[in-house]
């Protein structure tokens with residue numbers, strides 16, 4: 001397990017660096033992030049949260065106490081992500097953050113988004129996401145820009 005940065009640590013407010021080398025070390029980091037996220041019962045985790053300023057996160061939606069209709073999906077490693085398009089509609093929903101333990105707040109997110117990112121082998125993927133998975137993507141994408149729930153509280 002990796003240690004999780006807590007709100008107030010500088011790394012959480014920095015713009016993360018692009019990933020340029022897709023090697024075994026990157027695979028190891030992805031495995032360690034996944035294990036850390038699962039131990040914390042999260043549905044996502046971003047590299048800056050484990051003190052690595054890299055544009056990389058994991059999203060792993062699964063039905064949970066707050067989002068019982070969340071889809072079950074295999075964990076997805078997302079690298080150098082871009083948000084290409086967003087829906088007009090936004091939806092407010094409850095979010096938590098592993099870096100803000102015990103805090104929950106309502107955050108408005110776009111209902112659906114078109115995204116482009118590289119997977120763990122460097123292949124580019126482009127797809128539309130909606131609902132809870134889109135919410136996780138936007139939450140983790142914020143972490144890569146140095147934005148946390150505190151800055152999003154509305």
Ligand SMILES: O=C(O)C[C@@H](Cc1ccccc1)[C@H](O)SCc1ccccc1
Nearest residue numbers: 042043044045095096097098135136139
């Ligand atoms: O801090 C993080 O990035 C992980 C969050 C991700 C998250 C994204 C969107 C909405 C909620 C959470 C953790 O998963 S916090 C734990 C959690 C899990 C399910 C629902 C709410 C909070």
Ligand SMILES: [Zn+2]
Nearest residue numbers: 096097098099
């Ligand atoms: Zn978070």
